[in-house]
Amino acid sequence: MTVFADGHDIAPDLRADLAHRNIPVVDGRITGIARHGGHSATVKLDTGPDVAVDILFAHPPTKPSASLHDSLGLATVDTPLGIVLKVDERRETSIPGIYAAGDLATPGMPSVTTASWQGAMAGIFAQQSMLA
Ligand SMILES: Cc1cc2nc3c(=O)[nH]c(=O)nc-3n(C[C@H](O)[C@H](O)[C@H](O)COP(=O)(O)OP(=O)(O)OC[C@H]3O[C@@H](n4cnc5c(N)ncnc54)[C@H](O)[C@@H]3O)c2cc1C
Structure with missing residues (x-):
């Protein structure tokens, strides 16, 4: 598993917990996601190299659909x-x-x-x- 911070701050205690679980944190903003077929994808970042993933879980912010x-x-x-x-x-x-x-x-x-x-x-x- 890999956590993409996407430019957000991750509290030091949370980082320590993730490190303890051997879960890497990738800092930097996500600039794009390239899909390859059904499952795999490449996450593109504004800092550092692309990261290949099998499955991606995201929680985009919501907003009212009507006005x-x-x-x-x-x-x-x-x-x-x-x-x-x-x-x-x-x-x-x-x-x-x-x-x-x-x-x-x-x-x-x-x-x-x-x-x-x-x-x-x-x-x-x-x-x-x-x-x-
Ligand atoms: C993919 C998916 C899977 C989910 N799975 C589950 C699950 O397994 N169990 C669970 O409990 N919840 C699940 N949810 C969440 C659940 O569907 C929502 O929390 C719930 O439907 C919210 O109800 P609501 O009445 O607030 O909004 P909605 O159900 O979104 O109802 C809003 C209604 O308002 C209508 N509307 C919008 N604009 C206007 C307008 N201008 N004029 C008139 N009508 C309008 C829309 O057409 C819609 O019918 C899931 C949601 C998604 C997207």
Whole structure:
């Protein structure tokens, strides 16, 4: 296994842990990935030589695919995993009366289960707000 830092800082204790496990860390930014057939690929870096890999796991940052939140002026939060809507513990966004759930409002925990329970909670709190 090889970890590509892609220009990000990796904390010294994490580096030490990876070294302890004989997992090399490749610093520098990834400038390209050349695929060769079904599995193997070459990772190109701005510093140092290309690195050949059999399988590549990546976690690109996410962002909302629609722009409704923008036109409504909802506040967002920039997380290391991408942009999500800002919600409070009642799943209410920065604009009173608008609630959000699911991937759009959940950094780093995308799942059907999460989206379902958050959707249920958002619905309950939206209904409560209409009764208040
Ligand atoms: C490849 C893959 C595999 C996954 N596997 C799993 C798994 O095994 N188990 C698991 O729990 N989770 C899995 N997930 C994650 C899970 O699919 C998501 O976390 C979940 O679907 C999020 O639900 P959501 O309602 O927030 O968003 P979505 O399911 O993305 O629903 C958003 C909906 O809004 C619609 N939409 C977008 N823009 C507009 C617009 N302008 N107007 C109207 N409608 C619009 C979209 O078409 C979509 O139907 C997987 C995700 C992917 C990509």
